[in-house]
Amino acid sequence: MNIPAAAALDADPDLEPDPLFLAAFREARWILLMWLSCFAWTLTVCLNFGYPETVDPLNFPMVLGIPAWVAWGIAFPWLIANVVTIWFCLFVMEDADLGEDSGEAAISDASANAPAEGGSNV
């Protein structure tokens, strides 16, 4: 969505879009895609195999003592999600300068400079 202010700012040769904003926005879209993938996998498997009409308690399918629908629909993608998360954090997310802390802005600067009541520890 283009807006007049943004159009004017884009045209200003002294300005450029904040690189951290652009990187964070790009990463946010990847993260949403990761969420969507987990969502699709887990719900597809669990809704198809976790809600049986009848259960034979003596021949219940299990993987390592875990109900099979939980093992394949939740435990397995959880493992994969961890691997992908770690890879994404270590190799895809970019480091960037967060900028200086501007303190407590003007309002706090005023209060910090205000005379303390009975002495101040600042």
Place this chain on the structure above:
Amino acid sequence: MFEASMLYAPTTFAAAGSSALVTFCLYTLAVFGLAALSSRLLKNRNFLNEYFLGSRSLGVWALALTFAATSASGGSFTGFPSLIYTHGWVLALWIASYMIFPICTMGLLGKRINQVARKTGAITVPDILRDRFQSASFALLATALLVFFTCVNLVGQFKAGSMILQTLLGENATYQALRGIVGNFLQSSQLLAGLDPGYFLCLLTFGVAVIIYTTWGGFHAVVWTDVMQGIVMVLGVIIMLPLAIYQVGGLQHATETLAQMVPPHRAEIVIQTDVEDLDVPKGTWLQTDDSPSRIFRIGEAAAFDESGRATVKGIEIVDPGDQQRIRSGTVDVSFEESVAIVDVRKSTPAAYPGDARPGVYVTAPGPDATKMDGMLPMSLAFSMFFYWAISGTGQPSSMVRLMAFKNTRTLRISIASVAMYFSFIYFPLVVIFCCSRLLLPGMEVESDRIMPQMAVTLTSNIGAGWLAGLLVAAPFAAVMSTVDSFLLMISSAVVRDYYQRNVNPDASQRTLQRMSYTCTIVVGIGVVIAALNPPEFLQYLIVYVGSGLAACFLAPMSLALYWKRMTTSGAFASMLGGFLCHLSLYIVGWLRGDGFTKPMRPFSLDPVVIGIVMSFSLGFVVSLLTPPPPKELVEKYFYTRRKKTPDGEQ
């Protein structure tokens, strides 16, 4: 069918020995030690920035563990185990989106919120919104909603803290003596006459401890104790997991047994006794005289009339396996012999499955005493996957932590660490408390106490009672780490967002310091009073608050950070729309007589999904219908000056 030799008897903390109490006291002392250390940091630093945000200096471990510990609240260690015990393996699906929770909650907003907070000098979430939208009234709205939801959540957390302490102290002689004194005091007071003295005493103890160390140490105390508490929590789970699996004879065996179990019936019975002033508390086991006897556990204390009769509600154990284990003494159940059951007025099967069909504990939607479509119908499974990961991103308590890390490397490593951390917490909890059904039958009547009771049972069975102190410290740590963060968030909202920003911008550091301390104490006391009569189901309360906060804050904050066109009117519409939509669905559910735990679910979707969708939609539409934000504001948040090269070229 069942290997009796592999099962062990439940016990109480009294049996576990005083060593558990000593371990637990040492842990509490360590918390106070950390508060003392961090209070020293407050000297020689800007008070508000240090007290509420730790001077934006969190490193990898501090950020990871404070984030994880704050997210894993009393709900994770009391309400969640209670739900697993009651509904079985389906809770793995209920919590499944924790597989993607850390990257969503920390990665979606983390970098950007920290950058904007630094740019504007913001200390609180309303601070950021105020500066982004240049609106004091919008910041006040955010503050009011924040305080409202956080206070409601704190009530539930305080209840959890008190219940854990009660289990810990059990039959300890000093505690029992104090309980008697408090009981007499409560009886003499008109206002407090109906309260359980044990709950009251533990609530006061827990409340005083948390209020003191939070007030004393501020943000750093909260973060350092979170780090310690985070370690305690994961250690607790890692120790409990093999103990639980071993004591039920292996996970395969536990799941096979669960597959054959059927849920207890809801019952109402008439009982009689000849003994005067007999105390028959909640949780008492009773059986009929026939052979084989019918087995009941009561869910409320019996109030006998003059003829020695009382009508009580509870459960009837109908699972043949449970009955066999109880009768054979494989699990430790003692019946109250001086009370006779004279009539079974009602014994109703769970609404789902509605009959004695086995397999409900190992499949979805899971058994449910009152809901005809089970605990987690398909539509709700969809909502819950959305709820944890997406609404978790909209929690102000998480946002505050994201404003406090020192650089982006810290954020990246912390996300990876939290991902591993939660994997060691949540899935193992499902395993542990599915096993608990085999060790502790009949806990449906007080399922919120399953975690501490399980900790005591597991450790006592291996003769390591002292270890119970550490294990019970895990849920206690989870509650404490959430309570302290929320207390601080409320006082920051009042002192910074209301007082300093609106009433007295020139307030001195000393005044702000006094106000912060006073506010933390007053809020803490207020919540203790509110928690005297807490709601029954802790986890539902926490879900309500979590989803309400997400419906209010996720869309305004996300759009504020990522959408240039977002306007003040759009922000108002987004926040109010999310809040009202979410609240109205709960009110409609309540008006229909379904109570607080069953909100209206349009299209079978949870209120959090509807609330968030409504909040985003209103934010978009209203922003587009109103004049765009001023150029200076867009430039400040979304642009930067080009760096000039040494030769002057851009």
